[in-house]
Amino acid sequence: MIYTDQLNRKIEVFEAPKRIISLVPSQTELLVTLGLEDAIVGITKFCVHPKWLRKEKTIVGGTKKVNYDKIRKLNPDIILCNKEENTKEIVENLEKEYAVHVSDIFSVEDATNMIQQYGEIFKMENEVNKLVSKIEAEQRLFKKQVANNPKKKVGYFIWKDPWIAVGANTFIDHLLELNNFENVFASKNRYPEVSLEEINALGEQDLILLSSEPFPFSEKHILEIQKINQRAKVLLVDGEYFSWYGSRLADAFSYFKTLHKQNIR
Template sequence: MKSYSLIDAVGIVHTFDKVPQRIVSLVPSQTELLVDLGLESKIVGITKFCIHPKHLKNTKCIVGGTKKVNYDKIKALKSDVIICNKEENTLEIVENLRAVCAVWVTDIVTIEDNFKMIEDFGKLLDCNIEAKLLISGLSFALSDFKQFIERKPIRKVVYFIWKNPYMVAGSDNFINELLKLNRFENIFENQPRYPEMQLQQINEAADLNFMFLSSEPYPFKQKDILEMKALVNQPGIILVDGEMFSWYGSHLLKAFAYFKELHLKL
């Protein structure tokens, strides 16, 4: 096979003499995507947060988390490419790992970015047919969901991702993209990324319909709802599955079904 060159999401040109056969993935949703593209046998290293499919933790080397990795473990795996993400992994990790092997970085903010990532994986890892089939399936599911959602009312929401301090989803992230897709108007969309906030701001928000408490990265529970209800004048406090709002890749197929169920409960 001839050598080939591809450009990742942060503009780095990568040239490969052969298709990578040993992959380390440092992003849970991208690990799941690699498996769904038929590449499980090529994955040699994952993070402790790579929980889908469940059996991977027993068959692959766990090299740390998304923000802290064991460099010695990764070096010992003799990988051909390390898959990272601009948001999930720190710049320090990415730069340090470039001394080990090629580091392919993704950057997912929109659904279009997600399709581009899958297409790029198809080219990078020689699974074009699988990538095209997945994109086709996702495109159909997206079109179906848009028909489902088009007559739903717009609802104002706030999406919590963290506690102590309280942090919420702002703009320029995949969570906000999926909120918009669901016709949820994010009251913090005018703020960048993941701003800190005070609960008193909830009482000052006009016509807020729902407070969403995500299951990740902070694992909000029923007790948090009770705690918040004592502090804010907002009855619509709901626990939501954080994976469905923040995992990209093939996980979107599960998310569309989840979103339909969520709307039926609201």
Template sequence: MSKTFTDQLGTSHSFTLTPKRIVSLVPSQTELLYDLGLEDDIVGITKFCVHPFHFKSTKKIVGGTKKVHVEKIRLLQPDIIICNKEENTPEIVEALSKICPVWVTDIITLEDNLQMITDFGLLFNKRVEAQKWIDKTNHALIDFQNFIKDKQVQKVAYFIWANPYMVAGKNTFINELLKLNHFENIYTNREERYPEVIIQKMRIQGDPDIVLLSSEPFPFTDDHAFELGRFTHHAKVIFVDGEMFSWYGSRLVKAFSYFKQLHSKI
């Protein structure tokens, strides 16, 4: 008798047995699967799946998040492929659906994140482990909310790319975490989720108190920091760990501790 599960895009997937051979095309979700005790079930990952470190030598690398080797994945004979709406393209999902069910997550809010952990617990028969991570996440969240509640709201710009300069906008997980940190994103009035911006207009746009330069996906340098600082009145320019602001799953527990340290520097 098969069981039916629904992913975060509303697609139903039926399985007669718990999926045992997993290909994960999302770095943060690879980390979550590992933390749920599924290391032995993971057969394929991307070159960007850097946590846990030893996976790069023990798991088959099947490409990146935007370009994958379909035939390499087919040869792994997966029972399920884990994708994400933002990280992977609709074309990848469609092509891989001919191999096996493709489970697509869609994470914008903290609630979406908890739903993903719950879903994986049910899907892979790891309910107890999933609940532990949900409890850890909620505990760390409450602790951080108490820490941040009296902090003044500050205006920020969160840069993810240069040449052209691009920032995190609205309807992104990054923006949710900025709000949680009492950071007001000056670019949430733009329609795009990751808009290109003209840095010479930063003062007009909102003149941030803080400019955050993410460690991923672009390797910002001191030269970028200097250039961006010129186009604000008084902003502090700070390099931040992009994994802490953009990775969901179990990483969030570490992120709350990181955010506390960040605020001590501001």
């Protein structure tokens, strides 16, 4: 069977894959949710959900660098990648020997399309349809709940020293928009480095969101950024709900609802 991934690449899979390597943490979690844990043979060191998986599966490297010898020994039927998470070099090297599916996610719709592709490839259509229906229903309900909220200007940070924010053309920016937030760095592309002057320019009605990943922001960093800007409200947020685009989306909108209710006025 010939499938087309989200980069419009053609991949040939003869039957439902029995040996899967996932090089994308959120997609690894998705496989487990769909009941495919036993078919997973290899993952990355960043595949932290579910917690026990790294003790039971072969770790083939990270998302940017993999051990090709380990991958060959696992003899996978398919390898799952993502355009942003993995490098072009990794995909080009792996596709010489294996079927490689590459996702490319900028929106919830992209994510549900990817999940539906997995349903076709892994013959899990019923499980996928239930999951996608839940995600779409949760999204519709949440959009209604926040539609009349005052629009907040938001700076979302993923790193410090240098301070790196989230700009346009990212999945996180899309989720900020769904939260009825105005991304103050939307005029910048992808993940821009932001100056201290730009952070200081945020006003008292604005929010500064510090993500739990990839940089592990904590309470001490709230104090650090408040020394730069004493006007904006600073919050720690769970970065997995803002950036993971697999089955975690089914719970993301409940998290966003709690975030608004408890912290955003």
